[in-house]
Amino acid sequence: MSKPFDMELFLAGVLTGSHATQQRHLRQARIIQAEISERWQRQTPWAWQKKHVAWFLExxxxxxxxATRYYYLLTVRLLARRLQKTWGFNL
Structure with missing residues (x-):
């Protein structure tokens, strides 16, 4: 049995800001992960495509x-930076 994906470890290199901001990004990233996992059975961000994240945002x-959509967009930008993707989204 494999270990569950650790979003905190995944984002550790790109998280900046206050402790509260970091916790918000982690919480939102876990929510994004859960929704994409439920919809497309893509468990980790490495398996995501731009369309999966766009679906979540839309x-x-x-x-x-x-304001909520904006904060999620900031989290998505962190995820894209960590994945070294050049995803661009408009809200």
Whole structure:
């Protein structure tokens, strides 16, 4: 049996800011991971494609406030930086 994916370890190199900000990014990254995992059975960010993250931003956050969508976009940018991807998203 394999170990569960450790999002904190994955983002450790790109997390900056205060402790509260880092915890928010980790919480949001875990939520993104859970949603993508449930929808497409892609367990780790290494298996994600841009369309998976775009789906999350467009469909799972559609009823949320603009501020919430913005904070999730910041987390997605951290994930993309860690994956060394040049994903660009507009909200």
């Amino acid at each position: 469909h799972r956050l559609s009823g949320r406030s603009e």
